[in-house]
Amino acid sequence: MRSSDRRIVLGLYRSSPNSELLKQALELGVTRLDTAYNYQRFTAHRALAIAAGPALARFNITTKVGFFPEGHNLDPERLRRAVRQAGDDLGRVPDTVLLHNPECSIEGFEKACETLLHMRESGLCHAWGISTWNPHQLTEHAWSLPHPDTIMVRAGLSVPAPVLDAAERLTKQLRAREVHGMAPFGGNATDPLWTHVDTSLFLAPEQQASSLQAAIAVAFTIPGVARIAVGTSSPAHLAEIVQAESLTVSPETVERYRSLLRGRTGRSPTR
Template sequence: MRTADHRIAVGLYRTGHNRDLLEGALKLGVTDLDTAFNYRQFASHRTLAAIADDLLSAFTISTKVGYFPDGHDFTPARLRTAVEQSANELGRTPDTVLLHNPESSVGGFANACAVLMEMREAGYCKNWGVSTWDPRRLLEADWEIPRPDVAMVRAGLTVSAGILEAVDELVDRTQIAELWGMAPFAGNAADPIWQTVDTSTFLASGQHGSTLQAGVAAAFAVPRVSRLAVGTSHVDHLSEVVDGSRLEVSRETVTAYRELLRQRATVSAGAPSRKDR
């Protein structure tokens, strides 16, 4: 699986907003930023503009709307205000605006999609889409999901078979133009579990990399995504991630892995509960 279309985005969910990181990212060729209206206690956009106003034009920026101080809300008027405020605070139009965890407000999903399409037409973003941690509830909805430009989903070796299957169905049903990934290490690349997993198994013959690098390469293939948002506050760590994005994985190994996940999920679903034993 070739890596020509593999892009890394600096994910700002848990990442410190600092100029050194952004400057380092640009030097590494990382030109994607991913943030959200609610990140950094609803101050992410303002903070970015304050510390790096002169750098932001060099980045492709994606942001998300849907969370407010009082919780998740897809009321159209609030979404419109959030999109407008995002652009104003950044000092520029975001390239992509995503509905943040639409599975939390399924009842308002169709109207929320209409709002983002409207905001795109009004020039408040170039693309619109969804960022979903678990798309299964969206797929249960009794309507045709409008075609987003982008969907961002969980990626990597911690994603369950059920969610991976749901992502495949979401892509098939909506004919999404581009699929992005996030949280390749479930938010913690330093977790001791990664010292027990041989991620190099997924690399194509002749490819070599650290556990982190091989995990990043696998995340681009499980599911297949073109961009991966990774949280980090250190340029050295980001550099290792970038190197991982250039590694090739074995398509055969990924296919076998996905099949094993499906089989395991099927067995687990059919296993008798404790009270039935």
């Protein structure tokens, strides 16, 4: 994948938005934000609107619905209320709304997809899709669904082979128009793994990059995604992350890695 096809999305899962971070994001060309109805104890949308102020209009906002204070629920009316509230709290319609981990309530998946499609058609969002942490169950049914605009899946070196394969099957099955990635560090960028493993081995020759930057560059290709949502609360850290967009990954090394990963799956540990 060419570097021009890749874009970093600022994820707001663990970090509360602040004006300095959002200003730096715009200066770096990061114009997409990823949040959810339940982030920051169900205050994420309002907090984002306050932190961004008038600059919020310059961002493309993806949010997710499905988790509520009492648990996961794909009831159509609950989803509609959540999306309307997101628009009220943001002071504008969200650009994309994703079903948040629909595998947690698989019996309501089909109806929930139809609900989001209708919300897009009625102007409550501009696009709809699915965000799934573990897509196995979603691939076990012959769904009769409208094609989602976006599917978001886990990406990067921390994702097990069965999850990667299931994500690719789901994308083909539903014929999503665009695939986004998330959690390139498995939810923990400070894990010693990312400083002890030489992720630069995945890069094409003659490139200089930190281990973090190389890991993000690889995540764009495992599986192939157009955008990666990466969370940070540090403007300096964000600046480092964005540099990964320009790195070129060796497709041969990625293919070899995927082959080894699949071969390892299912093996029993030896003692």
